[in-house]
Amino acid sequence: MTQRTITLRRPDDWHLHLRDGEEMRSVLRHTAQVFGRALIMPNLKPPVRQTCDALNYRRRICQAFDSSPECGHFNPFMTIYLTDDTSTTDIVIAATSERILAAKLYPANATTNSAAGVTDIGKLDPIFRAMAKNGLVLSIHGETLINARGKEIDIFDRESRFIETLDLIIRKHPGLRIVVEHVTTRKMVEFVQAAGPNVAATITAHHLLYNRNALFTGGIRPHHYCLPVLKREEDRQALLAAATSGNPQFFLGTDSAPHARGTKETACGCAGCYTAHAALPLYAEAFDTVGALEQLENFASHFGADFYRLPRNTGTVTLIQKPWTVPLTYPFGNNVLVPLRAGEEVLWQVAD
Ligand code: NCD
Ligand code: ZN
Numbered sequence: 001m002t003q004r005t006i007t008l009r010r011p012d013d014w015h016l017h018l019r020d021g022e023e024m025r026s027v028l029r030h031t032a033q034v035f036g037r038a039l040i041m042p043n044l045k046p047p048v049r050q051t052c053d054a055l056n057y058r059r060r061i062c063q064a065f066d067s068s069p070e071c072g073h074f075n076p077f078m079t080i081y082l083t084d085d086t087s088t089t090d091i092v093i094a095a096t097s098e099r100i101l102a103a104k105l106y107p108a109n110a111t112t113n114s115a116a117g118v119t120d121i122g123k124l125d126p127i128f129r130a131m132a133k134n135g136l137v138l139s140i141h142g143e144t145l146i147n148a149r150g151k152e153i154d155i156f157d158r159e160s161r162f163i164e165t166l167d168l169i170i171r172k173h174p175g176l177r178i179v180v181e182h183v184t185t186r187k188m189v190e191f192v193q194a195a196g197p198n199v200a201a202t203i204t205a206h207h208l209l210y211n212r213n214a215l216f217t218g219g220i221r222p223h224h225y226c227l228p229v230l231k232r233e234e235d236r237q238a239l240l241a242a243a244t245s246g247n248p249q250f251f252l253g254t255d256s257a258p259h260a261r262g263t264k265e266t267a268c269g270c271a272g273c274y275t276a277h278a279a280l281p282l283y284a285e286a287f288d289t290v291g292a293l294e295q296l297e298n299f300a301s302h303f304g305a306d307f308y309r310l311p312r313n314t315g316t317v318t319l320i321q322k323p324w325t326v327p328l329t330y331p332f333g334n335n336v337l338v339p340l341r342a343g344e345e346v347l348w349q350v351a352d
Contacts, residue, residue: 011300015253030276032074036313043113047081095134186238202253205282244292251304260335281348
């Protein structure tokens with residue numbers, strides 16, 4: 001029997017956590033071998049707040065890849081982290097750098113390394129005006145934790161409750177270009193669709209493949225815990241429909257988020273799924289479940305570049321439908337990490 005293959009333009013990953021130092025050096029290759037570009041998230045400790053921090057971080061990534069300035073075929077783009085102290089000057093400077101595409105809004109304490117995030121989004125209007133004027137994209141972790149009466153919002157409702165905040169931002173700043181990162185709910189998908197071409201969303205492979213049952217299959221599964229948390233099956237179906245619809249508002253962002261095994265397999269485990277080792281094959285698997293492999297290239301290689309107003313990559317990658325078993329662990333600095341599907345099969349692989 002001949003193997004099924006699909007060849008697509010080299011893809012990009014528009015939402016990636018690389019960490020730093022030895023940890024970054026251990027995971028970088030998984031992304032750089034397949035993707036042409038990635039948008040690197042700024043939630044280091046301390047966060048990447050300023051243009052100079054972002055450009056220094058980029059230099060460390062390129063050195064790890066050992067071919068600067070363009071890192072061979074891999075070109076990392078950077079984000080800066082918005083805090084309560086971000087100034088409009090910080091925004092203007094970031095916007096002048098071709099290497100920096102976005103400023104990332106983490107509501108304070110919404111996720112891993114977000115303690116320095118924004119405590120009052122209502123105060124960011126001058127920042128958003130400067131971003132719209134200078135062409136810097138707003139990248140958002142869209143979850144609300146506390147309601148107006150100070151009550152904690154249910155973890156499964158945090159993304160849909162963020163819609164009212166997002167709606168306000170869009171109404172006040174119609175010229176601001178926004179990416180709602182790692183969308184997880186039908187409600188947010190529908191909101192983005194209705195919001196028009198200045199608003200887009202990334203979708204992860206794990207949210208296309210799993211629903212919240214995966215957190216509790218036969219026991220608690222810390223390696224399926226990420227934020228925003230996995231949602232219901234009807235939400236997963238809506239994400240899959242959006243990703244495969246050919247709507248350019250939805251594109252690939254893995255949110256691959258490496259954590260050392262011991263920080264996940266513990267009494268209070270970190271949020272984040274590691275998917276970079278099998279990112280494109282996992283998306284192919286998801287698209288194939290609905291017979292939509294022909295839409296993978298748009299989603300993975302076209303729509304993100306178009307939204308960020310960058311040329312599409314040259315060159316191609318080929319996927320073969322040939323199952324392989326994911327290793328139980330990968331090295332991660334002085335530790336190891338447990339990848340998604342550890343010890344289990346992934347149905348597709350990237351051809352050499
Ligand atoms: C991310 C991380 O570990 O940095 N974790 C996650 O669960 N997705 C942060 C984030 O993107 O929320
Ligand atoms: Zn992320």
